[in-house]
Amino acid sequence: MEDAVSLAEEEGTMAGIIMHNHKQFELPGEEQGMEMFESNINPDSQFNALLKLISDNDKEDGPYIDMLGRNSVMEDSSVLVEELISSLMTQGKCRDSMVFCDASLQNVDSQPFSAGTENFNTHSASNFQKLHSGSERVSFEADNSSDHEQTISEGRLYINGALVHTETEVNQRLDCPVCGTCITGLSFQQREEHTNACLDSISRNEVHHCNAGISIIDMDESKVELGECVQEPSLVDLAPVVRWLEALNLSRYANIFIREEIDWDTLKCLSDDDLCTLGITALGPRKKILHAIQQLGKQTNENVSIINDEPNGKQHVEMDGGGRTLITDFYQIPPSLQGTGASVPQNEPSNRGKGERSRAMPQKRALRELGGIPEWMSIPGTQFRVDAFQHLKGDCSHWFLTHFHTDHYQGLTRAFRYGHIYCSPITAQLVNTRIGVPWERLKPIPLNDPVDIDGVKVTFIEANHCPGSVMILFEPKNGKAVLHTGDFRFCEEIAAIPVLQTCQIHTLMLDTTYCNPQYDFPKQEATIQFIIEAIQAEAFNPSTLFLIGTYTVGKERIFFEVAKALQQKIYCSATKLRLLQCMNFPNEDMKWLTTNDQEAAIHIVPLWSIASFKRMSYIARHNHGRYNSIVSFSPTGWNFGRGKKRAPGRRWRQGTIVRYEVPYSEHCSFKELKEFVSFINPVNIIPSVHNDSAEAADALIALLLNEEAEN
DNA sequence: GCGATCAGCT
DNA sequence: CACAGCTGATCGC
Numbered sequence: 001m002e003d004a005v006s007l008a009e010e011e012g013t014m015a016g017i018i019m020h021n022h023k024q025f026e027l028p029g030e031e032q033g034m035e036m037f038e039s040n041i042n043p044d045s046q047f048n049a050l051l052k053l054i055s056d057n058d059k060e061d062g063p064y065i066d067m068l069g070r071n072s073v074m075e076d077s078s079v080l081v082e083e084l085i086s087s088l089m090t091q092g093k094c095r096d097s098m099v100f101c102d103a104s105l106q107n108v109d110s111q112p113f114s115a116g117t118e119n120f121n122t123h124s125a126s127n128f129q130k131l132h133s134g135s136e137r138v139s140f141e142a143d144n145s146s147d148h149e150q151t152i153s154e155g156r157l158y159i160n161g162a163l164v165h166t167e168t169e170v171n172q173r174l175d176c177p178v179c180g181t182c183i184t185g186l187s188f189q190q191r192e193e194h195t196n197a198c199l200d201s202i203s204r205n206e207v208h209h210c211n212a213g214i215s216i217i218d219m220d221e222s223k224v225e226l227g228e229c230v231q232e233p234s235l236v237d238l239a240p241v242v243r244w245l246e247a248l249n250l251s252r253y254a255n256i257f258i259r260e261e262i263d264w265d266t267l268k269c270l271s272d273d274d275l276c277t278l279g280i281t282a283l284g285p286r287k288k289i290l291h292a293i294q295q296l297g298k299q300t301n302e303n304v305s306i307i308n309d310e311p312n313g314k315q316h317v318e319m320d321g322g323g324r325t326l327i328t329d330f331y332q333i334p335p336s337l338q339g340t341g342a343s344v345p346q347n348e349p350s351n352r353g354k355g356e357r358s359r360a361m362p363q364k365r366a367l368r369e370l371g372g373i374p375e376w377m378s379i380p381g382t383q384f385r386v387d388a389f390q391h392l393k394g395d396c397s398h399w400f401l402t403h404f405h406t407d408h409y410q411g412l413t414r415a416f417r418y419g420h421i422y423c424s425p426i427t428a429q430l431v432n433t434r435i436g437v438p439w440e441r442l443k444p445i446p447l448n449d450p451v452d453i454d455g456v457k458v459t460f461i462e463a464n465h466c467p468g469s470v471m472i473l474f475e476p477k478n479g480k481a482v483l484h485t486g487d488f489r490f491c492e493e494i495a496a497i498p499v500l501q502t503c504q505i506h507t508l509m510l511d512t513t514y515c516n517p518q519y520d521f522p523k524q525e526a527t528i529q530f531i532i533e534a535i536q537a538e539a540f541n542p543s544t545l546f547l548i549g550t551y552t553v554g555k556e557r558i559f560f561e562v563a564k565a566l567q568q569k570i571y572c573s574a575t576k577l578r579l580l581q582c583m584n585f586p587n588e589d590m591k592w593l594t595t596n597d598q599e600a601a602i603h604i605v606p607l608w609s610i611a612s613f614k615r616m617s618y619i620a621r622h623n624h625g626r627y628n629s630i631v632s633f634s635p636t637g638w639n640f641g642r643g644k645k646r647a648p649g650r651r652w653r654q655g656t657i658v659r660y661e662v663p664y665s666e667h668c669s670f671k672e673l674k675e676f677v678s679f680i681n682p683v684n685i686i687p688s689v690h691n692d693s694a695e696a697a698d699a700l701i702a703l704l705l706n707e708e709a710e711n
Numbered sequence: 712g713c714g715a716t717c718a719g720c721t
Numbered sequence: 722c723a724c725a726g727c728t729g730a731t732c733g734c
Contacts, residue, residue, distance in 0.1 A: 406725060413715070487724095513724070551725060608727055611721050638724060667724080690722090716732085721723100 240264045248292055253280055268293060376509045376688040379484065381476035382456050386484050386509070392418050398454060402486025403469035404430040404553050416441055422453065424460060426468030429582040430553065448497070459499055463488035465666045466554035467583035473499060480506035483680065485688075487511045489524075490668050490676040500680065508682035512689045513667040514637055515700045520670060521637055521663035522648060528561045530648040531633055534660055535566065535602070538631045545627035547619070549607035549634045552579065554666055558635060559604050560585070563592035571600040601627075610634055613654045620657060629656045635664030670703075677704045 241262055242254045256278050262270070275289060377388035385391070386400045389411035397419025401409055404427045412421075414436035421428075421437065425444040431437045445451055447470065450459045457475040465487040471494075474482040483505045494500065521527075535546055548559050548570075563570045572580070574595050581590075594600055610616055610632040620630050649662040668676060677685065687700045 411716095415715090554725080606726075608721065608725085615721095636724065638722075665724090713734090714732105715734105716730100718728105718730085720728085721726090 241267050376686045379474050379482050381478045403466055424468045424470045426583050464491050482507045484509040485511045489666055490672040505680050505682045507684040508680055509686045509688055512687035512700050517670050521665050527662050527664045532565045541629050543627050544629045544631055545623055546602040547605050547610050547632040549610050550604055555635055560589045569594045569600040570602045571597045572604040616657045631658040633660045635662050637665030
């Protein structure tokens with residue numbers, strides 16, 4: 001444990017800070033550092049471990065911590081820190097807490113990255129600089145030893161320039177987590193006694209059935225004496241729920257459950273959305289509660305008691321296997337979904353998705369190659385080809401292009417002479433300007449406006465992938481409609497498109513890029529918000545260059561939203577500007593762009609140019625003098641699969657270069673894919689990605705149709 | 712010399 | 722893994 005902090009240092013991450021006796025200590029963050037918390041689930045032992053960590057400086061004052069903070073950017077790894085904070089505050093062992101943003105604590109009289117603060121580059125500790133009443137500089141350690149404390153005097157703590165804490169203002173309001181009464185005026189011991197009295201009072205009225213499901217209690221019996229606080233009479237027995245929360249170390253939410261009269265049965269039905277509505281917005285506690293509810297269901301089925309009465313009268317929730325619980329346990333994938341998916345049972349035919357339609361289960365089919373063309377490139381019932389320019393042949397004269405990405409137009413050159421290319425107006429513009437295909441070969445088709453092509457009704461539909469991307473609905477005369485999604489991301493706007501609600505789709509050619517439960521990334525809005533907040537936090541150094549990675553076509557929404565939110569111009573190259581001008585963005589968006597790099601500290605760059613610290617160091621060298629720090633954002637969905645923790649973003653640092661990997665995807669998450677399949681309810685599904693064999697295709701389809709894959 | 716194609720890399 | 726795309730080598734015209 002003694003090296004927990006320095007281990008976290010190497011990753012440049014941390015989950016929280018402690019202020020104790022006017023000194024600041026860091027709580028280790030992701031990866032190795034988390035072991036400290038994982039191995040000490042009991043808050044008391046965590047507290048003792050923390051005290052041990054700071055024992056060298058714990059000679060005089062009593063056993064309390066001035067302030068605990070957690071890092072808002074490292075949300076996942078801070079789950080346990082947050083619980084610890086709550087627990088310690090309830091016990092009166094910690095006076096205050098805060099949520100802070102890495103690098104948001106400013107030191108006005110310092111010159112970040114200038115000579116003399118070289119240690120800033122090697123210590124994440126140094127990111128937390130303090131203002132104090134005097135103008136004396138904070139001193140930093142220059143080596144990598146485990147001595148990380150930074151002396152502050154007369155501490156005043158500022159976040160983004162605003163005073164949030166002074167050492168003389170530690171006694172802030174504190175409410176009882178059970179009854180909500182203000183207990184600020186009480187001593188720590190009195191607070192504990194009060195809270196325990198509240199809990200005991202509720203427990204006394206709980207009769208014999210803490211595990212027995214619903215517990216309706218008579219009005220008279222439900223009257224609860226809560227010391228000096230008055231509890232509203234309740235028709236339902238809430239004690240088991242309160243105890244359950246307590247055992248999960250989430251007592252701070254007890255008052256919400258009491259207020260909303262969530263009883264034991266209601267609890268078991270709560271969804272993630274319900275928790276949000278209740279006001280439990282933090283991701284960690286929400287996941288923890290959902291996970292525990294899931295465990296509840298399992299154990300109830302097995303007729304095993306969740307809340308066991310122990311000899312000491314305390315109760316607890318059984319964790320998996322009774323052993324240590326890992327943070328990743330909160331993000332479990334059902335065992336039936338792990339592995340290849342080959343063992344997933346097929347569902348019986350049933351009414352799916354749009355209620356009134358009853359369809360057969362998508363048929364198993366072998367992968368066929370039609371004259372050497374993958375089957376998802378050839379539309380059944382027509383002579384049409386989609387994204388098949390690597391298979392150009394004279395036997396076809398109708399070629400469709402879903403969007404302008406190399407892996408879809410590969411093979412297409414200005415020499416194209418096999419008939420016509422049908423695509424969206426934006427894609428047509430790009431094909432003409434970037435590849436040089438003449439306009440007489442291009443047939444731009446507007447969205448949501450059916451056209452007749454060679455006797456087939458064809459409708460182009462927005463695909464929410466990149467500018468100009470479309471899904472294409474083919475309705476041949478044989479009555480078997482085919483929907484080719486191209487690359488797409490399902491969203492409410494797509495679900496609202498009338499033709500998709502009414503047309504019965506026979507064959508769905510589906511973008512299965514992230515067709516695995518491990519791909520569970522957030523909505524684009526959430527990631528963009530994360531990026532905006534990260535930029536605000538990192539901008540404490542005015543000489544920071546921000547780089548946002550984009551594809552040739554794609555990810556535009558990120559920088560337009562950032563520009564609007566921060567009211568800042570964004571630099572892009574003249575080439576990139578010409579590209580963007582092909583994409584019909586509104587003037588309100590385009591006005592934020594500039595090709596003068598002196599005008600903007602946020603630059604749009606190709607993703608590959610920031611793919612490694614080595615490449616970014618070239619950029620750093622190139623900008624030497626103007627900028628002394630670089631913060632980059634690499635948006636992709638791949639970073640967030642395969643055992644990696646689900647997080648709004650991962651922060652890496654090497655010297656003065658910071659790299660954020662953020663889960664911004666322009667493909668469906670697994671959950672969205674399932675929702676889309678359920679919505680379309682096709683007879684037949686043909687995966688267009690990872691479809692190397694009939695077995696692979698069947699495994700993908702099985703995953704998509706498996707009801708248990710919901711979470 | 713130019714464009715197309717492919718291997719290799721991230 | 723492989724998104725989507727870059728770089729560089731090779732080949733044919």
